[in-house]
Amino acid sequence: MNKIVRSFSISFLVLSIGALSACGRGKEKDETKAAAAYPPETVLTQIETNLSVKQKISLGEEMIDPEFGSVVTRLTDRINQQDTPLVNSKGERLSRGNQHPYPKTQAWNSDMTMFRMRYRLYDAKTLQELPITSGTNNLSQLYNINGSLSEMKWSNVYPNIFYGVSGSEFWKGTIDRATNTIHYDKLYNFEKGNISYDNFTLGKYEGNIDFNDEYVVFAARKTGEKYLTAIVYDMVLNKVKKTVDFPQAEWPDEGQVFDWISVSPFGNHILMSSGGKMNQYDMDLKHIRELSSNAGHGDLGVDQNGDEVYVQFEFGADNGIWIYRLKDGYNIRLLPDKYNGGHVSCRNYNRKGWCYVSTTHTKNREVFAVKLDYSGPDNHIVNRFVQTHTSRHNSMANVSPDGRRILFSSDWNDADVPHSIDRDSYHVEYK
Numbered sequence: 001m002n003k004i005v006r007s008f009s010i011s012f013l014v015l016s017i018g019a020l021s022a023c024g025r026g027k028e029k030d031e032t033k034a035a036a037a038y039p040p041e042t043v044l045t046q047i048e049t050n051l052s053v054k055q056k057i058s059l060g061e062e063m064i065d066p067e068f069g070s071v072v073t074r075l076t077d078r079i080n081q082q083d084t085p086l087v088n089s090k091g092e093r094l095s096r097g098n099q100h101p102y103p104k105t106q107a108w109n110s111d112m113t114m115f116r117m118r119y120r121l122y123d124a125k126t127l128q129e130l131p132i133t134s135g136t137n138n139l140s141q142l143y144n145i146n147g148s149l150s151e152m153k154w155s156n157v158y159p160n161i162f163y164g165v166s167g168s169e170f171w172k173g174t175i176d177r178a179t180n181t182i183h184y185d186k187l188y189n190f191e192k193g194n195i196s197y198d199n200f201t202l203g204k205y206e207g208n209i210d211f212n213d214e215y216v217v218f219a220a221r222k223t224g225e226k227y228l229t230a231i232v233y234d235m236v237l238n239k240v241k242k243t244v245d246f247p248q249a250e251w252p253d254e255g256q257v258f259d260w261i262s263v264s265p266f267g268n269h270i271l272m273s274s275g276g277k278m279n280q281y282d283m284d285l286k287h288i289r290e291l292s293s294n295a296g297h298g299d300l301g302v303d304q305n306g307d308e309v310y311v312q313f314e315f316g317a318d319n320g321i322w323i324y325r326l327k328d329g330y331n332i333r334l335l336p337d338k339y340n341g342g343h344v345s346c347r348n349y350n351r352k353g354w355c356y357v358s359t360t361h362t363k364n365r366e367v368f369a370v371k372l373d374y375s376g377p378d379n380h381i382v383n384r385f386v387q388t389h390t391s392r393h394n395s396m397a398n399v400s401p402d403g404r405r406i407l408f409s410s411d412w413n414d415a416d417v418p419h420s421i422d423r424d425s426y427h428v429e430y431k
Contacts, residue, residue, distance in 0.1 A: 250275075
């Protein structure tokens, strides 16, 4: 970046994390090994939850999923861990400090040596929290990872870099593994002249940076207004590419009309979910098409042919999981059921051609990868990773860049868990 307005460093007295630097020649070796490390390609059929593992495993303990053979490790013990969530002005409990990210936000860094669960960083090999966050309880420091930098997004290119929003500013955090410090640079202040914003978010919590770290679109609300102002930012040139007001995309203080906006994986398109519809724009925010009249939980990915796509759940007469090709709007139903709803994660940018789905149907409470082709719902090829054992709510599965690893939440068939944020997170890997 060619303009850094202000920077500061936060240092912690921590143990060395230099061993995390698995890159270069070692990375090539790991990727070769990972090539075959996926469950078999099968057709999705209904399977009742296997209850042979009746009790949840202990913190840090492993088990083999009895249906699909993947290795499941329990990461948290939230009810007993002293990681009290904050309460907002309405008295609502916010996520715990070790809550894993929403499915559309990447949990792992680009070389998969670390992953994030809210403002806590973990070693991706040992699955233990890194001293860089476990070594302090100073929330003002931790919230720079996720808090005041409220929408932390890992760089898709550089393993030690992440980005976030603070006020109406875009920031970069750089983890120095040799000195155990995090250095923060303010990249851009979007408030210019008499323009100010009372809401400024990276997509309104569901946006992403493109796979090459070139573009991002911000969802802003001008002070005194109640609609979306979309801002396309060029990360390479460090300047605003386009700003457009969308009065029709209402952004009230209460309720939801405008939902989210995001750039596509290769930075060619922008998608907006608003008013229950999904619309597609070019990079100058000129309207291309109404992609879908039924906006559901979904994510942007890349199909088997290398084309940018959007994948989502749909309800109603044509319910199921659908794929939309962005270059021409062509769409087809991938899977013939909505499986009682769920979430989609296409953050597996090093395993293009698949997206990862978590479902809530009684007979399909699981996480699987679905092949992104156009063969139709009668040939729905999947990799089935894990049964999630959650009695209610969605397991919010989040996938790693190589598509081998997954994080998900579960109460482990215990409907008495007091709140959804008290459910524990689990790590899954197919070896």
